[in-house]
Amino acid sequence: MTENRAPARELFISGDVACAEGAISAGCRFFAGYPITPATEIAERMSLRLPQVGGTYIQMEDELASMNAVLGAAWAGAKAMTATSGPGFSLMMENLGLGAMLETPCVLVNIQRAGPSTGLPTLVAQQDMMQARWGSHGDYEIIALSPSSPQEIFDFTITAFNLSERYRVPVLVMSDEVVGHMSEKVVIPEITPESLYQRRLPQVAPEEYLPYQPDADLVPPMAIAGQGYHFHATGLTHDEMGYPVMTAEAQDKLIRRLVDKIRLNSKQIIEYRETQIEDADIIVCAYGITTRIARFAVNMAREEGIRAGLLQLITIWPFAEDRIRELSSQVKAFIVPEINYGQIVLEVERCAGGKAETILVPHMGGGVPSPDTILNAIREATR
Amino acid sequence: MKLWRKPFDSAETATTPGKIYLDKERCKGCGYCVEFCPRDVLKMGNELNPKGYLLPVVDDETRCLACGYCEVICPEFAIKVSTPENNSDG
Amino acid sequence: MITTPNVENQTIEKFLRQDRLPHIFCPGCGVGPAMGSLLRGIDRSEIDPDKIAVVSGIGCSGRVAGYVKLDSFHTTHGRAIPFATGLKLGNPELNVVVFSGDGDLAAIGGNHLIHAARRNINMTVICVNNFNYGMTGGQVGPTSPFEARTSTTTYGNFETPFNLPYLVSASGATYVARWTTIHIRQLDKAISEALVKPGFSFIEVIAPCPVVYGRMNKKPEGKDELRYYQEKSVTRNGADPKDVDIELNGPIIVGKFVDIERPTLWERLQQVTEKAQARIKTKK
Numbered sequence: 158m159t160e161n162r163a164p165a166r167e168l169f170i171s172g173d174v175a176c177a178e179g180a181i182s183a184g185c186r187f188f189a190g191y192p193i194t195p196a197t198e199i200a201e202r203m204s205l206r207l208p209q210v211g212g213t214y215i216q217m218e219d220e221l222a223s224m225n226a227v228l229g230a231a232w233a234g235a236k237a238m239t240a241t242s243g244p245g246f247s248l249m250m251e252n253l254g255l256g257a258m259l260e261t262p263c264v265l266v267n268i269q270r271a272g273p274s275t276g277l278p279t280l281v282a283q284q285d286m287m288q289a290r291w292g293s294h295g296d297y298e299i300i301a302l303s304p305s306s307p308q309e310i311f312d313f314t315i316t317a318f319n320l321s322e323r324y325r326v327p328v329l330v331m332s333d334e335v336v337g338h339m340s341e342k343v344v345i346p347e348i349t350p351e352s353l354y355q356r357r358l359p360q361v362a363p364e365e366y367l368p369y370q371p372d373a374d375l376v377p378p379m380a381i382a383g384q385g386y387h388f389h390a391t392g393l394t395h396d397e398m399g400y401p402v403m404t405a406e407a408q409d410k411l412i413r414r415l416v417d418k419i420r421l422n423s424k425q426i427i428e429y430r431e432t433q434i435e436d437a438d439i440i441v442c443a444y445g446i447t448t449r450i451a452r453f454a455v456n457m458a459r460e461e462g463i464r465a466g467l468l469q470l471i472t473i474w475p476f477a478e479d480r481i482r483e484l485s486s487q488v489k490a491f492i493v494p495e496i497n498y499g500q501i502v503l504e505v506e507r508c509a510g511g512k513a514e515t516i517l518v519p520h521m522g523g524g525v526p527s528p529d530t531i532l533n534a535i536r537e538a539t540r
Numbered sequence: 541m542k543l544w545r546k547p548f549d550s551a552e553t554a555t556t557p558g559k560i561y562l563d564k565e566r567c568k569g570c571g572y573c574v575e576f577c578p579r580d581v582l583k584m585g586n587e588l589n590p591k592g593y594l595l596p597v598v599d600d601e602t603r604c605l606a607c608g609y610c611e612v613i614c615p616e617f618a619i620k621v622s623t624p625e626n627n628s629d630g
Numbered sequence: 631m632i633t634t635p636n637v638e639n640q641t642i643e644k645f646l647r648q649d650r651l652p653h654i655f656c657p658g659c660g661v662g663p664a665m666g667s668l669l670r671g672i673d674r675s676e677i678d679p680d681k682i683a684v685v686s687g688i689g690c691s692g693r694v695a696g697y698v699k700l701d702s703f704h705t706t707h708g709r710a711i712p713f714a715t716g717l718k719l720g721n722p723e724l725n726v727v728v729f730s731g732d733g734d735l736a737a738i739g740g741n742h743l744i745h746a747a748r749r750n751i752n753m754t755v756i757c758v759n760n761f762n763y764g765m766t767g768g769q770v771g772p773t774s775p776f777e778a779r780t781s782t783t784t785y786g787n788f789e790t791p792f793n794l795p796y797l798v799s800a801s802g803a804t805y806v807a808r809w810t811t812i813h814i815r816q817l818d819k820a821i822s823e824a825l826v827k828p829g830f831s832f833i834e835v836i837a838p839c840p841v842v843y844g845r846m847n848k849k850p851e852g853k854d855e856l857r858y859y860q861e862k863s864v865t866r867n868g869a870d871p872k873d874v875d876i877e878l879n880g881p882i883i884v885g886k887f888v889d890i891e892r893p894t895l896w897e898r899l900q901q902v903t904e905k906a907q908a909r910i911k912t913k914k
Contacts, residue, residue, distance in 0.1 A: 187720055189712075208906030213719045213899060218745040222712035225705065229685075229716020232703065233724060237716065255706050382701040382717060383724045385680040389647070389696055391704035400650060401696060401704075566651060570658035570840075575853040576812075593657065612670075612814045615662025616652055617642055 165347045172336040173198035173240075175307040175343045176266055177206060179314030180238050182348045185264070186212030187237040189226035191219055191245060194278045195334040196268040199240040220245035224252040224265070231261045232390070234381040236318055240266035242334075243276065246285055246292070253327055254293030257415065259390050260369070260377065262321040262356055264314065266330040268337040271522030281334040282522030283445055283496040287503075289329050290474045296412050298419035300426060301329040301474040303444040307341045313471070319354040320426060324418060325376050331473060333496070335446045335525060363387060368399040369411075375418040419475055428471040429480060433459065437466030439538050440484055441492045442505050444470040446525055451494055454531035465535050473501065481508035490538040494518040494531050514538065558606025558621040560598050566618035569593035573610035573619050579603040582610065641673040642666055647699050655690060658844075658852020660811040660837020664758050665694045667814055667835075668729060671821025672700075682725045685714040687734035690765045691758040694729045708738030711746045714753050722896055725825060726752075732759040732773040736792050740772070747801035747830050751895040754824045754831045757794060760839035768842030775878045779846045795871040798832045799888045805831035806871060806888035810859045811838065813884060820886060829894050836863075836882060847878075 170178070177199050180188070188203040190196075204214040213230075217223040223239045230237040241249060246267045256263055269285050271277035285292075289301045300320050304310035310332050321328040359366045359378045368388040371377045380386035393401035394408050419426065433455065434440065443451040448469045458465035468484070470477060481491070481504075490513055493502035499517045506515035518534045520526040560581070567589060574582045574596050581604045585597035596619075598604075606623045646669070655661050672682060679700055686695035688707035695702035705713045714726045728735075735743050735757050746753070762780050763769040770780040770787050773794065777786040799806045805824050809817040817835060824831035836859055838844055840852035849855035859882060867885040874883040 187716070189716060205906075208899075208903045209910055211903060211907075215715070215719060215899075217712060217715075218741055221709060222715070222742055222745070225709040225712035226716035226719070228705075229703075229713040229718075230720030231716070233683075233717045233720025235720040237720065251706055252709060255709075259703075381721075382683040383681050383721050387680075387699050387701055389702045389704070391696060392706055393704065400647075568652070568657035570852045572658065572853060572856065575857070609814075612666060612818075613663055613811070614666075615655060615657075615659050617646065617662070617666060618652075 166345050168343050168345060169340055170307060170343055171198060171338055171340045172304070172307040172310045172332060173268065173338065174202045175311040176240065176314050176330065176332070176337075177202035178343070178345055179311035180264065180318070181206055181210060182311075182345065183236065183315040183318035184350070184353050185236045185238050185318060186210065187227070187230040187235040188212070188214050188239065189217050189223045189230070189237070190239045191217055191223050191241065193242045193245045195270055195337045196240040196242050196266065198337070199266060199268070220248040221252060224249040224256070227263045227265075228252065228256050228259065228261050231263045232382055236262070236322070238264040238266065240268065242268050242270045243272045243285055244274070246288065250292040253299070254295060254297060255392050256327040257293065257297040257299060258392050260325040260379070260415070261327065262325055262379075263327050264317045264321055264330065265327055266314070266332065269331065269333040277523050279334065280523045281446065281496060281525060283333055283447070284500070284522060286331060286473060286495075286497065286500040289331050296416060298416045299327050299329060299474060300324065300419065300472065301331050302471060303331045303473050304336055305445055305448040305469065306336060307339065307343050310336055311343050311345065315348070315353075322354045322356045323376070324422065324426070325356065325379055326419065331445070333445050359386065367397040369395060370397040371414060371418075374422060375414050423475040426472060427475060427477050429477050430469040430471060432467040432469075434466040434468060434484070436464055437487070438464045438489045439492060439535050440466045440468050440488050441494065441531060441535065442468045442470065442481070443494055444473055444501065447494045447496060450526055450528050451531055453528035454535060457528060457532050458535045461536075463535060463539055470501070476504045476508070478508045481505055482510065485509040485512040488513050490514040490516055492516050492518060492531065492534050492538060494520070494526055494534075496520045496522050496525065556606060556623045557602055558604040558623050560601060560604065560610070561620040561622070562595065563618040563620075564589045564595055566616040567593055567595050568616055569595060570615060571596070572613045572615070576613055577610055578607065579605060642669050645669045645672070645679070645699050647697055650697055653697055654693060656841040658838060658840040658856075659690065660760060660835070660839065661691050661694060661758055663811040663814055664691070664756065664817070664835045664837055665697060665729075667817040668694070668727070668756060668821055669698065670818045671825060674818060674822035675825040677725050677825055681723055682727060683714070683717050684727050684729055685710045685717065686728070687730040687739060688765075689731040689734045689763065691729060691731035692734060708734055708742065710734065711739060711742040711755065715746060715751055718751060718753055719899075726754070727825070728753060728755040730757065731764070732757060732761065732794075733763045733771040736772045736794060736797070743798065744801040747798050747803040747832065749895045750802055750804055750829045750892050752828050752830070754821070754833070756821065756833050756835060758835045758837050759794065760837045760843055762839060762843040764839045764842055768839070768846060773876075775876055777878055780843065781846070791876065793871070793875045794834050795832070795874050795887050799871045802830065802892065803832045803888065804829035804890050804892050807832075807886040808834040808836065808874065808884050810836040810863055810882065810884060812856055812860045812863065829892060836884070
């Protein structure tokens with residue numbers, strides 16, 4: 158496959174197109190998807206660009222097939238991605254769990270729209286945030302990132318690929334219809350292959366290789382199909398050899414490692430961006446498109462003399478528990494604006510532990526909240 | 541399955557009989573080798589393996605032609621046939 | 631394990647995960663012989679074993695991936711074919727085999743089956759058809775014959791089953807065959823042919839399920855069921871797939887039904903890549 162060493166360039170593109178470009182810059186050479194508003198443009202852009210860079214675009218018959226084809230391509234050695242929205246996200250859940258169980262690096266983009274069910278197909282929401290964490294059955298952990306602009310979705314898609322290869326886990330890019338469909342300037346730097354993370358390959362001969370024997374960071378080196386390793390990978394609970402084992406002991410060992418793999422490495426994984434936090438009494442905790450509206454509200458509050466600050470959650474899962482716990486001793490209240498009826502606010506409240514008030518500013522979807530809604534909540538909180 | 545005619549050259553040509561090996565640990569006593577051997581070489585025996593499955597035994601090894609059918613029909617890969625020329629212990 | 635100098639059985643033993651035998655299949659189950667046939671077929675095709683990937687779904691047949699010493703994947707119910715599609719497109723040098731059962735491939739996986747056949751993606755699908763969902767206790771499936779008794783059709787199956795060769799060939803498969811586990815030598819040959827043939831190959835393997843399906847349908851032991859398949863089988867190579875329906879107490883037509891050529895998915899994808907890259911060059 159040809160290397161894409163396009164020179165640095167600036168484009169005026171939508172979030173969806175930026176996401177596709179981010180994937181290509183990250184080395185993604187396989188996309189399997191199904192059309193769904195508002196993520197269709199990602200598929201369309203990938204169908205145009207992947208053949209140009211020697212990759213493969215295939216439109217599968219449904220989202221279940223898409224997710225599985227992505228897993229298969231990852232096991233063949235490719236960096237693979239799919240993109241969808243709410244209804245497709247639900248369909249992909251079982252096989253997202255397979256990806257977590259097999260420890261497959263891949264990226265799944267959800268351009269969220271209002272639900273439940275068919276909902277408002279063309280309009281924004283952030284109603285799948287908890288589903289991103291808990292959507293598949295069983296105990297596992299994934300990583301989820303939330304961009305607030307086309308530039309961010311470009312950058313975070315590259316981050317998503319790097320994290321997925323590093324931790325051998327599916328990584329979700331939880332965007333939304335506004336970011337997906339808005340057009341802004343996106344700076345596409347020249348990406349060198351050395352700057353991208355490649356999965357760790359086995360260092361031992363096939364006879365000695367244990368497919369699920371982890372290294373010190375709890376991540377096992379990954380053999381891919383066709384290299385003579387003759388490994389077995391199964392969705393059943395398995396031991397280090399990859400063989401199914403039906404005991405509570407094997408389950409304990411495996412589940413702890415799958416979850417700790419992310420939890421114990423969370424300090425390296427979690428990212429957030431803080432503005433005017435140091436002296437803040439009220440912190441607005443936002444993610445995705447809501448961040449931009451929250452920024453307006455925080456600035457307006459500051460002009461009124463309120464010491465407000467903004468915490469943008471970049472990594473939603475694993476959740477920035479430690480930071481919220483730290484800040485909860487400093488502030489009077491957290492304001493959590495979300496385009497849903499309360500999802501991430503539950504995490505903030507849990508971590509605040511009662512030391513600071515947690516106030517939800519909900520919007521049911523179909524539009525974005527106005528800065529005034531958030532400003533009013535900030536004002537209320539100071540009383 | 542019975543052969544209904546005798547080959548013309550059966551007096552001159554002798555087919556080499558096979559030697560049967562049974563892996564008693566693997567066998568699950570399904571009886572396919574006994575039932576489908578074209579020469580009725582095997583029959584169900586009286587021995588039970590450690591898991592309690594009834595094992596087949598060789599009834600008349602001289603009838604075996606090493607066709608290998610028992611070997612390929614066995615679901616457990618428990619029965620093997622070899623012919624003396626490639627059987628290193630003669 | 632007993633080895634003999636016989637080359638054929640050494641091949642089988644070499645490709646089995648010895649540390650996992652004896653396998654979990656019931657006494658007399660047809661999945662074991664089908665698995666052996668797969669391994670002999672691979673050997674006969676002379677394909678590099680390192681390049682073979684076996685993908686299975688859920689069910690008794692699906693457990694085969696765990697017993698073969700090749701790169702193997704035991705995926706979710708019905709999704710072996712799209713997973714295999716991803717593997718093949720991710721690395722076209724892989725020779726991908728899907729080994730699964732009638733319920734996994736034709737019920738929950740039915741959509742993927744017909745689309746993969748339509749695309750003529752280069753893979754071999756071996757469908758072990760024992761006419762029920764064996765692993766969960768013998769429920770009715772999409773291939774259970776009309777009036778068959780299963781654990782969820784106590785009064786007899788009231789649905790008409792799929793004629794799998796017809797379904798798959800109508801969807802575009804380029805190699806379609808059906809054998810039973812009695813026709814084990816023909817099955818070895820069919821698998822070796824299908825593995826080297828480019829395009830979507832589908833082999834249906836009629837297999838006994840003595841402990842559930844056989845027992846519920848008046849064939850109390852494996853040898854009764856297998857004897858029944860032997861007696862009812864009629865070899866008709868080149869038969870029209872639409873004529874090969876299976877009915878209770880009716881003939882079971884076996885043979886190689888379809889062996890044609892059509893452009894494969896990879897050939898078409900390569901044409902797309904050429905077009906895309908040609909357009910970039912002309913723009914420059």
